[in-house]
Amino acid sequence: ARSKKNETKSSNYFKQMRKVNRIYRKIANQRLDSLHKKSTEIANQYDIVCVEDLDMKAIGNKGFGNGKATFDNGYGMFLNMLDYKLKERGKYFVKVDKWYPSSQICHCCGSVKKLDLKDRVYTCDCGYTGDRDHNAAINILTEGLRILQSL
Numbered sequence: 001a002r003s004k005k006n007e008t009k010s011s012n013y014f015k016q017m018r019k020v021n022r023i024y025r026k027i028a029n030q031r032l033d034s035l036h037k038k039s040t041e042i043a044n045q046y047d048i049v050c051v052e053d054l055d056m057k058a059i060g061n062k063g064f065g066n067g068k069a070t071f072d073n074g075y076g077m078f079l080n081m082l083d084y085k086l087k088e089r090g091k092y093f094v095k096v097d098k099w100y101p102s103s104q105i106c107h108c109c110g111s112v113k114k115l116d117l118k119d120r121v122y123t124c125d126c127g128y129t130g131d132r133d134h135n136a137a138i139n140i141l142t143e144g145l146r147i148l149q150s151l
């Protein structure tokens with residue numbers, strides 16, 4: 001009787017697992033779909049896209065606030081889609097080295113300073129103040145264009 005009970009338990013467990021897997025696959029497919037849509041949109045709209053080549057493993061493990069989510073969201077997959085879709089259209093996809101200090105450079109005057117992860121605003125002695133990510137994005141674009149011209 002005992003082994004029968006265990007059997008039931010385990011078969012329920014596997015049933016449950018299959019259900020979970022099915023749901024997970026569904027979510028993964030929806031996500032894939034939205035990654036495809038977004039990357040196609042960007043590839044149609046822009047001739048050059050410069051991105052930061054983030055170290056996915058480091059992010060996954062390091063506990064950036066949203067690290068795990070970024071990892072799960074398939075940022076790497078998204079970059080691959082962007083890459084081939086831009087190239088398909090004869091456009092450019094440039095990866096900026098992950099060690100390039102995009103968030104530490106003032107895009108106005110070029111001076112460099114350390115920011116904490118919690119600092120959302122970049123304030124520079126030159127008078128520039130702006131959103132951290134926006135400043136970093138401009139630097140990534142500038143560096144990407146420099147790389148592109150040196151090819």
Ligand SMILES: [Zn+2]
Pocket residue numbers: 106107108109110111124125126127128
């Ligand atoms: Zn500055």
